[in-house]
Amino acid sequence: ILGVSPDAIHVRPGHDSYWNSHAGFSGTYASQFAVTGLGAVKGATDMLADQIKRLAAVILGAGDPAAIELAEGHARVRDNPEAALPFMACGAIINANNAGLPPELDDVTLNCRYVFRPHFEVPDKERNFGNLTLTYATQIHACVIEVDRETGVTEIVDYAAVDDCGTRIHPQIVEGQVHGATAQALGAAMHEAFVYDEDGNLLTPNFYDYHVPHALDMPPMKNGYIESPSPFSPLGAKGMGEGGGAGIHAVCAALQDALRVAGRPIVDTSHNPYHRVWQLLRDPEATRRLVRVEQR
Numbered sequence: 001i002l003g004v005s006p007d008a009i010h011v012r013p014g015h016d017s018y019w020n021s022h023a024g025f026s027g028t029y030a031s032q033f034a035v036t037g038l039g040a041v042k043g044a045t046d047m048l049a050d051q052i053k054r055l056a057a058v059i060l061g062a063g064d065p066a067a068i069e070l071a072e073g074h075a076r077v078r079d080n081p082e083a084a085l086p087f088m089a090c091g092a093i094i095n096a097n098n099a100g101l102p103p104e105l106d107d108v109t110l111n112c113r114y115v116f117r118p119h120f121e122v123p124d125k126e127r128n129f130g131n132l133t134l135t136y137a138t139q140i141h142a143c144v145i146e147v148d149r150e151t152g153v154t155e156i157v158d159y160a161a162v163d164d165c166g167t168r169i170h171p172q173i174v175e176g177q178v179h180g181a182t183a184q185a186l187g188a189a190m191h192e193a194f195v196y197d198e199d200g201n202l203l204t205p206n207f208y209d210y211h212v213p214h215a216l217d218m219p220p221m222k223n224g225y226i227e228s229p230s231p232f233s234p235l236g237a238k239g240m241g242e243g244g245g246a247g248i249h250a251v252c253a254a255l256q257d258a259l260r261v262a263g264r265p266i267v268d269t270s271h272n273p274y275h276r277v278w279q280l281l282r283d284p285e286a287t288r289r290l291v292r293v294e295q296r
Contacts, residue, residue, distance in 0.1 A: 001045045002052075003071035004087075031135045031239030034169055035230075036116050042234045043114030051108045056085050058102060059093065119232035131232075138164040139243025141182070141250035143219070147258045152278030154190065154255065156219035161247075164226040166238035174240060175223055181244020182221065187213040189251040190273055259284075266291055 053065040056075035060083050062068055069078045076084035093101070094110050101108075123130030144158040161178050168174050191211040195203040204210035229236025248270050255277065256267045263284030268291070269276070280287060 001042070001049050001070070002087075003069070004073050008073060031137045031242045034165070034235070034237035034240065035135050035233045036118065038169065038237065039116035039118075039234045040114050043116060044112045047112040047114055048110065051110055051112065052087070052090055055090055055093065055101075055105060055108055055110075058105060059085055116234075135233075135237075135239030135242075137239035137242035139178070139181075139246045141185075141246040143247075143250045143254045145251065145254040145258050147255070147262075147277060147281075149262065149281060152274045152276070152281055154258075154272075154274060154277055156186070156251070156254075158222075159219040160222040160224070162224040162226065163240070163243055164228055164238065165240040165243075166228065166230040166233065167236035168225065168227055169235065169237060171225075174225070177241050178223055178244070179218070179221065181241055182247045183213045183218060185244050185247025186217065186219075186251065187211075189248045189270060191217070193271055193273065264288070 049070055050065070052070060052075050053068040056068045057063060057065045060068070060075075060077055062077050062083075067078050068075050070076075073087050074084040075087070075090060076082075091110055094108060118134045119131060121131040123132065140162045142160045143156050146155045146157055147153075148155075159182070161182060163174065163178055165174060191213060193204060193210070195209075197203055230238045252267050252270055252272065255272055259265050259267070259277075259280060262281050265280040265284035266287040267280070268287055272280075
């Protein structure tokens with residue numbers, strides 16, 4: 001849009017909840033940053049590009065802002081690239097040498113603010129249909145798991161994840177998110193737990209007893225993606241991080257399938273460390289008694 005490299009952009013982070021009461025509603029949670037954050041960035045950038053072109057058209061005598069192109073940190077006449085104005089000069093004109101500018105540039109400040117407003121639909125109660133969230137994360141996870149009958153120790157021998165987050169703005173970051181979310185899912189499904197004794201004392205108070213997955217716990221991963229741009233966001237982006245929740249269900253489903261030959265116990269919880277799997281192997285009927293099938 002501006003015709004500059006990322007190196008020329010300075011991002012000034014801030015979280016000013018004193019002056020900006022709605023700052024607490026911003027951030028990277030809920031898979032929304034690529035949609036709301038970058039949607040606002042794109043909107044402000046479009047406004048800034050328009051103002052630069054209008055200013056350059058006057059200074060360079062091009063007449064129509066459409067005759068101006070932005071490239072290599074300059075605003076230049078499309079048909080005569082040698083007639084160019086550096087962005088720094090544009091800022092200097094607006095902020096320090098603006099007395100002779102025409103009235104039609106009174107609104108040009110080169111300081112643009114844009115609030116992204118997401119697409120929203122009022123729910124249709126008759127059809128049970130609506131658009132109630134900013135983003136939707138779509139991922140498919142599949143895993144192959146092996147269980148030691150004697151100890152209940154499980155090993156994930158193969159794992160694959162396919163995501164569709166719309167336009168992949170930075171593919172390497174997307175893949176990193178999938179790996180990180182999968183690690184969190186494996187931790188929740190197989191390792192991490194707050195365990196208490198009969199007196200209410202926490203038995204996993206440190207990272208020795210409360211095992212957070214690390215690189216050695218990660219299975220070999222295969223990653224794939226589908227890129228179907230969203231029609232509701234400026235850059236075609238969708239949600240990404242929340243899709244990692246699929247990993248918990250993939251592990252539980254694989255464990256359920258692996259235990260079919262061991263009395264068909266029912267995996268009734270999403271957290272199944274080795275000692276829980278050992279109990280399922282030793283007494284499969286105990287979990288089957290927890291489930292009641294009703295026909296209506």
